Amino acid sequence: RPLPVAPGPLLIGRRRWLWWGLVPAVTELVIAELLYLQWMDPKDPIYVYINSTGTTRDDGETVGMESEGFAIYDAMMHIKNEIHTVAVGAAIGQACLILAAGKKGRRFMFPHAKAMIQQPRAPSSGLMPASDVLIRAKETVTNRDTLVKLLARHTGNSLEAVANLMKRPFYMDSSRALQFGVIDKILWRGQEKIMADAPTPDEWDKIAGIKVVDGM
Numbered sequence: 001r002p003l004p005v006a007p008g009p010l011l012i013g014r015r016r017w018l019w020w021g022l023v024p025a026v027t028e029l030v031i032a033e034l035l036y037l038q039w040m041d042p043k044d045p046i047y048v049y050i051n052s053t054g055t056t057r058d059d060g061e062t063v064g065m066e067s068e069g070f071a072i073y074d075a076m077m078h079i080k081n082e083i084h085t086v087a088v089g090a091a092i093g094q095a096c097l098i099l100a101a102g103k104k105g106r107r108f109m110f111p112h113a114k115a116m117i118q119q120p121r122a123p124s125s126g127l128m129p130a131s132d133v134l135i136r137a138k139e140t141v142t143n144r145d146t147l148v149k150l151l152a153r154h155t156g157n158s159l160e161a162v163a164n165l166m167k168r169p170f171y172m173d174s175s176r177a178l179q180f181g182v183i184d185k186i187l188w189r190g191q192e193k194i195m196a197d198a199p200t201p202d203e204w205d206k207i208a209g210i211k212v213v214d215g216m
Contacts, residue, residue, distance in 0.1 A: 119147075
């Protein structure tokens with residue numbers, strides 16, 4: 001299918017969307033547009049709207065290497081502009097890292113968007129020799145450790161806390177993402193007081209008598 005090239009008005013407004021899974025062609029386009037917007041004006045902020053399943057599909061099938069997400073992350077850290085991130089639908093895996101890596105205080109989420117962190121998946125080994133399978137497994141562990149370190153840095157949580165939650169897929173609605181430090185504000189219109197008065201997900205669990213086991 002054709003690549004999700006941002007229409008002219010979006011680029012003129014310094015807005016970039018990240019809709020699809022992080023395959024090489026999408027990564028190349030996103031980084032090129034970030035660099036282009038920096039070249040146009042290195043001071044004005046850039047807005048990245050996210051609705052992406054990261055390096056996997058909805059069913060967990062791997063679509064791209066973890067390096068795709070790290071490449072976009074490195075580009076965000078490299079350019080001079082502030083990056084304001086907005087989760088519109090879903091920010092899964094590496095896309096959640098990109099959401100959390102936005103400028104502190106300028107990371108947003110729509111009320112019914114979802115975020116999720118999970119361990120990287122090892123690529124299919126097929127009929128590879130055992131030594132090659134071991135090499136791929138070690139690289140997957142390295143990617144996991146890097147993802148844990150970066151998420152801990154941008155969310156303000158400890159390495160141990162992030163690693164424990166990532167043992168299994170950890171889903172977050174907008175309130176939990178705010179509590180965990182992935183975002184700074186939920187984009188409610190006129191409903192901030194309603195959200196402020198509502199119990200947190202942990203409080204709801206406590207009221208319902210649900211006990212958290214192994215980060216779940």
